[in-house]
Amino acid sequence: MQAHWIKQRGHAHLVLFYSGWATETAEIARLAGDSDLLILSDYRDETFDPAWLQRHDRVTLVAYSMGVAVAARHLGNLRPDRAIAICGSTDPRLTIGEDIYDGTIVGLDLRSLARFARRAGLPKPQAPDLAALGDELRALKTRPAASPCVFDRIIAARKDRIFPADAMTAAWQGRPIDWVDTGHFPFGHWQDWQEITR
Template sequence: MKQQWLSRSGTDELILVFGGWALGAAPFTGLTGRGDVLFVDDFRHFDDPLPDIAQYDRVNLIAFSFGVASAGHWLAQTGFRPDRLIAVSGTLCPADPERGIALDMIRATADNLTEASFAKFCRRAGMNGPVPEIDLEAAQAELHAVIDRGGAPEVAFDRIWIPQRDRIIPTPAQEAAWAHQQAAVRGIATPHVPFRDGQNWQEWAA
């Protein structure tokens, strides 16, 4: 996993963000609020214990897109329990035709990945601004790791945000995936990337 501090001022509260595939920190750069923010992505392997989080009195984990399943696997592997756990635009079963994305579609995305196809993916996801830089080989390997790893162990989320215009992980698939945690679900009238400049981190953790 790769780590990047988006904000670090020495507070006692941490927002730990598990990002989505290949987009990096770009979807989150316009968010503001109190607390330190540690962004992690590139989930080919879960070989980093993130030792910096031990110093915080409170940790809220926000997982986005394929980062939701990655967070589920990481939590099961480490035994770490955040104070609040939030899922945005993702499920615990990423490579699943009914509760995620069809396996063949993920494999085709990996096998045919180019800078042009990635730019199209970003537009479909609802990204604003320039297309993030992409390491094609690493991005392909991460998609194959998602396929090989399979679904994450079941974990209870405190809040689950489901975009109603998601063209990446279909909205009905997300709704089916979270049917048993319906009390935590909130629908939002956004595309796959729902974050916008000026929003507060605490809005997503609410």
């Protein structure tokens, strides 16, 4: 994984953010809050470095999109104070649809990536590494799904065109879901991390 510190000021509280596939960090980094903020991405390798957490007394884990599945596999060892899943599931290939997921891998090029970004409501990736993005999807496909019961709060979007609302309802097996009236990338809906981590 890649770790990118957005805020590292020695605050006692850390927001540990598992980003989505092909997701730029600017819209996430703009959210207000005093806590330290670490963004994880690139899940070709899911190795977690415990040193990332050593200087923090409290950790709130927030996972988005494909990051939800990765975070779920880590939660048993991390034991954060709170864990929130946003617009993702612990078995993303099943929730997205196996044909769509596999077709994304096979047809991945600059045009299809731009089309994905539009559907997701994401900024168009700048200078993307297509080989790495493809390898990431292939790696995630081979890993086991974790239990959906490990998250404290689940947020999903009614207009999501990547993780559709009906599939999300099924994926979370009757768990309460906080719905937002947005597409797949809901971060423009919020101004402050507290709106997410409450």
